[in-house]
Amino acid sequence: MSQKLSVVGKRIIQPDAAAKATGAAMYASDLKMPGMLIGKVLRSPYPHAKIKRIGKSKAEKLPGVEAVITPEDVTQWKPFDRGLKDLPMIAGGYLVPPDEHILNERARHFGDAIAAVAAINEHIAEEALELIEVEYEELPFVIDPEEAMKPGAPQVSDVAEGNIGKHLSYPFPEGDVEKGFKEADCIVEGTFSTTKQEHCTAETAAAVAHLDVNGRINIWSQCQVAHMARREIAHIFNMPVSKVKLMTPLVGGGFGQRGSVCAEPICIALALKTGKPVKLEYTREENFTALESRTGFKYNLKIGFKQDGTLTAMQVYMLGRLGGYMGCGPMASVIGMVFGLGHYRCPNRAGEADMVMTNTPVSGAFRGFGNPAMMWGIEQLVDEAAEKLGMNPLKIRLKNIKKAGEIANMGLRLESTYLDECIKRGAEAIGWKEKWGKKKEGKMRRGVGIATMTHCSGAAPLYLDHSNAFIKLNEDGSADLTVHPAPLGQHIWGAxxxxxAEELGILAEDIHIVTGDTDITLFEYGSDASRSTYAIGSATLIAAHQAKEQILERAAKMLGVSPDELEIKERQVYVKANPKKSIPVADVCYDAIYNFKGECLNISGKCSWEGRWNSSPTGAFFAEVEINTETGRVKVIKFVTAIDCGKAINPMTVEGQLEGGMQQGIGYGLTEDYIINKDTGVVESDNYDTYKMPGILDMPETEVVIIDKPDPKGPFGAKGVGEPGMVGVAPAIANAIYDAIGVRIKDLPITPEKVLKALGEKSQ
Amino acid sequence: MARLLKPFEYFEPRTVEEAVQLLSKYGHQAKVLAGGTDLLISMKKRKITPQYVVYIKSIPELDYIHYSQQAGLKIGALATHTAIADSAIIKDKFELLASACGKVGTPQVRNMGTIGGNICEGGPSQDSVPSLLVLEAKLKLISLHGERIVPIDEFFIAPFKTALQEAELLTEIQIPTPPPRSAGCYKWFTKITTVDESLAGVAVLMLLDSTDGICRDLKIGLCSVAPTPIRARRAEQVLRDKKIDNSLIERAARVAVEETSPRSRADYRKRMTGVLVREAISETWQKIRQLHLRERA
Structure with missing residues (x-):
């Protein structure tokens, strides 16, 4: 596919960039309405406690307080599943039962919602919270999944007997792993553990709700899956879907955390109780403890290889910590196995997972879902095998990566892959040949490491993958494109x-995005699974194509030629054979709308798109690290991500995604740790003073290599690139550490203490 | 953490006298606000809910850095970390203090936060304190009853508990000029990321005899490794009046580690204290020898 492109592939400035840079952009937290109240939530200070009594009269009497609600005030509304995973998953086949109320009589984790208030201002709302008297009966609690699985452990949830939230299997098992391991010349295995990384969205969860004059719930929601959130909200509040209008403002970061409902249910409950608009904006601590963060795992992984490096078998058993409610956590294990076990060509594969309920804040989706967790172990074991087999880490990977046409991770055809080029070009950029495997001496030691990954462009075929786009041409030749991705900072409107614009032959600036209102937009599954550019882009392309055909048909009549003799370039319809003969797109559109010859038409196109294929983005990650062997401190000196995301629609935003992924990945690898006190169940790292993301001074020199070769299925050859950027960062760092000092750290994050301990053990 | 502060009555005194009158009137219900980088967080976390807040940045005469050879360095309590870190005279003659103040927080915090506030917060991890300990700073405390001068090593009693009395205000930090041919430095490791609280901080001040290479004096100040910032006095003894060599430095570092009593990450903090003490002494020793070479040249 070699198309001459004039808009796609250009580094255009995003439509909302100036507003964001100047602070003019409006987020949920900026919204104000006349008479709007401020909501606040009272949260459990205990990991597991029964609410014996709540005294709310003092809070209610405080002037300015308009509502105080407790669990007994919300019983008319239905329990729900915050992860919106009550739809059947096609593979993996499980449903999440509604296991949570808007407010809960039994706190199942530190930070669980107990009561809420709405008041005329934030000050009074905060004061009112302090006036609510709660008598808790502390219950025995369990933090650790292994403890939770033991007989006699405290029961966390009513829907998970023995605390097993879900037992799940790898949906694409293949061959016979026992046989595969028998055939292996080299078997590597290990136990790896990963952390409950927090999303650290720039904007905390926020929602504004009110009941309009027509008795409809109006909710401004940051949810990444707006239409599914509308459906869930209607269900919770016993309303038909038609009575809920969900609007999506700009969202200050989602990363999967906003893939679940967050502040919406409590916010709406307060609006319904008071009959007034209510804004509910979480504090940073609430963002840490009330919402989902990454699902932490401990897993045993075993991989077999032939003497020549060919994979013979892969097997994993995962133990995951869900938290007090089920949320999106169970799926993290399935997705992890799908991406991890499906990454390389391997004839014998099996995986099982136990996802365990604990009295900890809920686990869920986070950029890459289970992929970063699984590749953390797989890519370390592949390196271990390479060493045993005397192979170069690049070579063993090149030997086992899949080729286009094979079955991809998601069970569909691998449409395209340039992972071999990612490995080769990334290795050049990091200086692999000069740096890897060299003898290291002295206090400061450097090393380089690699990790690779395959991801997805959308949820097909595991989950509903339904997108819609509608486009109409205005009389000036501009177009209104109606779509509903979540504007999370990924600049999807620009893409x-x-x-x-590319399809219509007009300019990107001619497209106006109509979005963010379920009254207007067609159904949209939403922005997760790295799908917006791919899936909504596919719908957009087809819709635009329909409109283009209408333009060409009418222009052909006006120019007295047939439509296939025409092309559109830079807002002008040309006769290909005679470019002097042309007509502006605007004239065609104007003539179609203001047509007094009985041929009125608003040129438009509409597409309902359902993913029947899924083009996998692939990538190779390279870290160069320096370790101080005296302090155990690891500094990432340089990081290279080489990405095969098909055709980069806008290279600038691809770079942004990948650089952001490096920062998140370095945090996952080195600095970020969600600490829950084992004795009290209290979350100790609930703000940025105790939970440390890498800052600008911790960032290495970065380099992004975009292979930029089109995929046969994606719109203009694009594949997803939202999540891939962080998947391989931590294992690349771990492998670089091994190259530098010869020790392997298998539990995240890699702290100086762990490095020193490993160095000590090695020298013994 | 709440987003808003509890209501309180707010004062902006114009003079030290007015300020101490307010403090004396309201006693423990009053809190002094300077840069606010510690106080406001504690108030939002509801660790402190003062009924009266006395803002002292309204007293302009408390913000100064004065130096003379005889009187030494005098720093007004309201001098910001940025002002101290950027001061030419402090960088020249009290470099260890400049680098400690340059380590505190972020640029925003350093622009707001004051040295007086850093000291009065009284926590174990106040970065400015180890340097002040080894420089043998004295603190001028003023109350309605007059003023008293307290040596800084008598100021810290327990975590977040100092010798400052209820109605007293710290107004000045007095630092004698270090003897000629002395040098010092402040070294630290952060807890996790580059901009982060100190895991351990070590200040060293050394006086070396250029004729015989004997260490005439050595002071070691530590923060974040004990309930309060401390002097590692036994480690100082290891080198004092000795001819310095690397094995002696190693020994001093080992002794310093024994003097610490960290609470969290204890093993690692102890180990890193050893590394920092060794590095700080070695670096200071190098500096001093350079100084001597320059003098001879």
């Missing part, structure tokens, strides 16, 4: 504008 979709480029796709539509």
């Amino acid at each position: 979709l504008s480029q796709i539509a």
Whole structure:
């Protein structure tokens, strides 16, 4: 596919960039309405406690307080599943039962919602919280999944007997792993553990709700899956879907955390109780403890290889910590196995997972879902095998990566892959040949490491993958594109504008995005699974194509030629054979709308798109690290991500995604740790003073290599690139550490203490 | 953490006298606000809910850095970390203090936060304190009853508990000029990331005889490794009046480690204290020898 492109592939400035840079952009937290109340939530200070009594009269009497609600005030509304995973998953086949109320009579984790208030201002709302008297009966609690699985452990949830939330299997098992391991010349295995990384969205969870004059719930929600959130909200509040209008403002970061409902249910409950608009904006601590963060795992992984490095078998058993409610956590294990066990060509594969309920804040989806967790172990074991087999880490990977046409991780055809080029070009950029495997001496030691990954472009075929786009041409030749991705900072509006403009032969700036209102937008599954550019982009491309055909048909009549003799370039319809003969797109559109010859038409196109294929983005990650062997401190000196995301619609945003992924990945690898006190169940790292993301001074020199070769299925050859950026960062760092000092750290994060301990053990 | 502060009555005195009158009137219900980088967080966390807040940045005469050879360095309690870190005279003659103040927080925190506030917070991890300990700073405390001068090593009693009395205000930090041919430095490791609280901080001040290479005096100040910032006095003894060599430095570092009593990450903090003490002494020793070479040249 060698198309001459004039808009796609260009580094255009995003439509909302100036507003964001100047602070003019409006987020949920900026919204104000006349008479709007401020909501606040009272949260459990205990990991597991029964609410014996709540005294709310003092709070209610405080002037300015308009509502105080407790668990008994919300019983008319239905329990729900915050992860919106009550729809059947096609593979893996499980449903999450509704296991949570808007407010809960039994706190199942530190930070669980007990009561809420709405008051005329934040000050009074905060004061009112302090006036609510709660008598708790502390219950025995369990933090650790292994403890939770033991007989006699405290029961966390009513829907998980023995605390096993879900037992899940790898949906694409293959061959016979026993046989595969028998055939292996080299078997590597290990136990790896990963952390409950927090999303650290720039904006905390926020929602604004009110009941309008027509008795409809109006909710401004940050949810990444707006239409599914509308459906869930209607269900919770016993309303038909038509009575809920969900609006999506700009969202200050989602990373999967906003893939679940967050502040919406409590916010709406307060609005319904008071009959007034209510804003509910979480504090940073609430963002840490009330919402989902990454699902932490401990898993045993075993991989077999032939003497020549060929994979013979892969097997994993995962133990995951869900928290007090089930949320999106169970799926993290399935997705992890799908991506991890499906990454390399391997004839014998099996995986099982126990996802365990604990009295800890809920686990869920986070950029990459289970992929970063699984590749953390797989890519370390592949390196271990390479060493045993006397192979170069690059070579063993090149030997086992899949080729286009094979079955991909998601069980569909691997449409395209340039992972071999990612490995080769990334290795050049990091200086692999000069740096890897060299003898290291002295206090400061450097090393380089690699990790690879395959991800997805959308949820097909595991989950509903339904997107819609509608486009109409205005009389001036501009177009309104109606779509509903979540604007999370990934600049999806720009990418979709480029796709539509390229197809229509107009400029990206001619596209106006109509979005963010379920009254207007067609159904949209939403922005997760790295799918917006790919899936919504595909719908956009087809819709734009329909509109283009209408333009060409009418232009052909006006120019007295047939439509296939025409092309559109830079807002002008040309006769290909005679470019002097042309007509502006605007004239065609104007003539179609203001047509007094009985041929009125608003040129438009509409597409309902359902993913029947899934093009996998692939990538190779390279870290160069320096370790101080005296302090155990690891510094990432340089990081290279080489990405095969198909055709980069806008290279600038691809770079942004990947650089952001490096920062998140370095945090996952080295600095971020969600600490829950084992004795009290209290979350100790609930703000940025105790939970440390890498800052600008911790960042290495970064380099992004975009292979930029089109995929046959994606719109203009694009594949997803939202999540891949962080998947391989931590294992690349771990492998670089091994190259530098010869020790392997298998539990995240890699702290100086662990490095020193490993160095000590090695020298013994 | 709440987003808003509890209501309180707020004062902006114009003079030290007015300020101490307010403090004396309201006693433990009053809190002094300077840069606010510690106090406001404690108030939002509801660790402190003062009924009266006395803002002292309204007293301009408390913000100064004065130096003379005889009187030494005098720093007003309201001098910000940025002002101290950027001061030419402090960088020249009290470099260890400049680098300690340059380590505190972030640029925003350093622009707001004051040295007086850093000291009065009284926590174990106040970065400015180890340098002040080894420089043998004295603190001028003023109350309605007059003023008293307290040596800084008598100021810290327990975590977040100092010798400052209820109605007293710290107004000045007095630092004698270190003897000629002395040098010092402040070294630290952060807890996790580059901009982060100190895991351990070590200040060293050394006086070396250029004729015989004997260490005439050595002071070691530590923060974040004990309930309060401390002097590692036994480690100082290891080198004092000795001819310095690397094995002696190693020994001093080992002794310093024994003097610490960290609470969290204890093993690692102890180990890193050893590394820092060794590095700080070695670096200071190098500096001093350079100084001597320059003098001879």
